[in-house]
Amino acid sequence: MAIKKTATRVASVKKPAGKAAAAKKTAAKSAATTAVAASKTTAKQPILVGILTGSPNDLPTVVKVRDTLSELGIASEIVVASAHRTPDKVTAYIDRAHKEGVQVLIGCAGMAAHLAGVIAGHTRLPVIGLPLSGGVVSGLDALLSTVQMPPGVPVATVAVDGSKNAAMLAARILALKYPEINQALEKAAMKERARYEQSADEALAKLTAR
Ligand code: C2R
Secondary structure (H helix, E strand, O other): OOOOOOOEEEEOOOOOOOOHHHHHHOHHHHHHHHHHHHHOOOOOOOOOEEEEEOOHHHHHHHHHHHHHHHHOOOOEEEEEOOOOOOHHHHHHHHHHHHHHOOOEEEEEEEOOOOHHHHHHHOOOOOEEEEEEOOOOOOOHHHHHHHHOOOOOOOOEEOOOOOHHHHHHHHHHHHHOOOHHHHHHHHHHHHHHHHHHHHHHHHHHHHHHHO
């Protein structure tokens, strides 16, 4: 599979209707709308990673997952959907992801972060959990909610706000199947090592000059 060009789709949850009754009435329609909206993009290569996040307010952190995947040549899509607020959208997306060949799912959420766990309950695909900071305990709530899954329903949980590692872990899973992604990871590791060694040399040179 060619993975040179990357593309990312972004689908968001529609704003809830003003009144609760109206919101309930449109719930099923809304779930379908999310799936259709995401499919209308011009992605040229298959989306391999689905990134779900619980709130539009999470996007500044979550977009870094997409960007890291993109640097590795992996196409992904971001969907704003919540296990608490729009559970129908979460399951509708998972169904579509299965049909369209998405291979890894990443659930990102802060506070009472049940999203990744709910995703893992609805799929056999590998699920990565990205706990997000915010709230009164700076992400510890999200970390524990994401990592403490019951036996048999694993969520591979990365650090609080660990966007880069969520992407790198997804890439490592995909690299088992796609040699191009393995090569991209090798290249990224070499680049990172060079950056690290150069910064160490510079820091030590400054100390010597003092
Ligand atoms: P708002 O900023 O929208 O009020 O959300 C979101 O990820 C966000 O970090 C506050 C926080 O609630 C989180 N959230 C969850 C879930 N849905 C939203 N933990 C979920 O389904 O687990």
